[in-house]
Amino acid sequence: MDQGTQKRRGRRAAGEDTKSALLAAAREVFVERGFDGATVRMIASRAGVDAAMVNHWFGSKEGLFAQAVLQVPIDPNELVRRLLDGPADEIGYRIVRTFLTIWDATGGGQFVALIRSVTSHEGVAKVLREVFLNTIFKQITTELGLDQSELRATVCATQMVGLGMVRYVVHFEPLASTPVETLVGMIGPTMQRYLTGPLA
Amino acid sequence: MDQGTQKRRGRRAAGEDTKSALLAAAREVFVERGFDGATVRMIASRAGVDAAMVNHWFGSKEGLFAQAVLQVPIDPNELVRRLLDGPADEIGYRIVRTFLTIWDATGGGQFVALIRSVTSHEGVAKVLREVFLNTIFKQITTELGLDQSELRATVCATQMVGLGMVRYVVHFEPLASTPVETLVGMIGPTMQRYLTGPLA
Structure with a gap:
């Protein structure tokens, strides 16, 4: 034995x-x-x-x-399938819920590692943008039939990157310990407008 | 001479x-x-x-x-005066315009320096939060008579920190070269809701 x-x-x-x-x-x-x-x-x-x-x-x-x-243990194609699974007018909420759930599972460690590699290597930011826009986001915008898809994708990125920074990197309270569903209620409408609403 | x-x-x-x-x-x-x-x-x-x-x-x-x-060459008290100078229902737009104008003036260099010091020193994040909440934000929320002021302050931080990250650190296009007023039109309504609107 x-x-x-x-x-x-x-x-x-x-x-x-x-x-x-x-x-x-x-x-x-x-x-x-x-x-x-x-x-x-x-x-x-x-x-x-x-x-x-x-x-x-x-x-x-x-x-x-x-x-x-x-640094995320999920295939991007699987991630897209999960995000698209539900009503189109709630996808912004699902994005906030899905990313916070994935990141919270490692106490923010994966997000912090991602930010470290992005800020220390120019190349990582370039590759990240490429996959974020071409793999994840293009599938979502094609599915939803959106205009200005690259601008929408990058405006969405500002909200999600900042959410991760404040929750996991600088730990600003009370946001750092606000429950996921409360944040989905506050930030979901923003992501929904950036994706499917009028931009200005 | x-x-x-x-x-x-x-x-x-x-x-x-x-x-x-x-x-x-x-x-x-x-x-x-x-x-x-x-x-x-x-x-x-x-x-x-x-x-x-x-x-x-x-x-x-x-x-x-x-x-x-x-790393900002402006006294926070002067900054608050500038942000409060105008209609309360447009303060979210003024915040986006003011910070982007200050940061753009150094090609994002000041923002990048700020993020470097925040991510490499725990203490800097703590002090930043203290001044951001107690000096800058408390004056704005008191003036506007807002509830849940600390949660509002930190949700606003997610949007502004992320905007700086995407525009100056990872340089995601088209957002990195989108004109300031276009971004004010897109992101201003988000900041306005986080400050004076219903949160969920």
């Missing part, structure tokens, strides 16, 4: 090594090449592992990006 | 030294003691200069704080 435990622990450790190597290589390659320029093959080769390991551990290039750069 | 130039240059340099010494001492003392706990006398003594130099160079303790910690 000791031997079996040993074996399983060994296999798990090797798997974790592969995963870590892929995450480190992905951060480098996404920053060097951008999201569209980076390929799964390039990242796997940099990590010294088989390209099939990317699908095995992260589901897709988007999933690897989410964990390596966004 | 050479001598005169020399003398003026000498005086100016000494004045700049005093100013720099006060700024450096102020950053330390505000972080150690908080805004209310720090005194002009303490800061001048740490800088090795006369306390009268604080009024000479910065107008007040608030003015010194604004330059040392907020």
Whole structure:
């Protein structure tokens, strides 16, 4: 039985090594090449592992990006599906609820890590913008048939980035400990207007 | 004439030294003691200069704080006067216009410096919150007779901090180069609701 435990622990450790190597290589390659320029093959080769390991551990290039750069353990395509699942005139509320729930789950740690990497590496901000606009936001605006989609996307970003900064980085009270549903009620209407309302 | 130039240059340099010494001492003392706990006398003594130099160079303790910690060359009391000067139902618009105009004037450099000091020093965030809530915001909420003033203040902070992050730190386009008045039209109504509207 000791031997079996040993074996399983060994296999798990090797798997974790592969995963870590892929995450480190992905951060480098996404920053060097951008999201569209980076390929799964390039990242796997940099990590010294088989390209099939990317699908095995992260589901897709988007999933690897989410964990390596966004520090969020959710595939962006899955995230979009979750946000679009419900009435269009409540999507702003769902965005606030979904992001706060994901970020609160790690006590804000993931958000803080994301902000650190964005503020210290120019490249990360560029890649983040690319995926945020081209992967996550374009699907939402196409689905909802919105005009001025890039401006709407970036105005939405101001509200969500600031919400994370005040709640998890500077910890301004009472907002830092206000319940998620109260914040959804206050900030949801803002996001809804930025997405589907008149902009000015 | 050479001598005169020399003398003026000498005086100016000494004045700049005093100013720099006060700024450096102020950053330390505000972080150690908080805004209310720090005194002009303490800061001048740490800088090795006369306390009268604080009024000479910065107008007040608030003015010194604004330059040392907020990196904004405006006395917070003067800022509040400027924001309150106009109809109450347009103050949200004036806040967006005033901050964007101040920050744009240095190409966002002041905002980036502020965010760097806030994210690298716990103490700066605490002092910032104290002055933001107790000095700037309390005067506005008292003047406007608002309820839930601390929650309103911190919700307003989410929108303004995020606006600065997206425009000056991560440079998401098109928002980073959208004209100030367009942003005032889009984000002004949000700030107005957070200040004087129903919160949920």
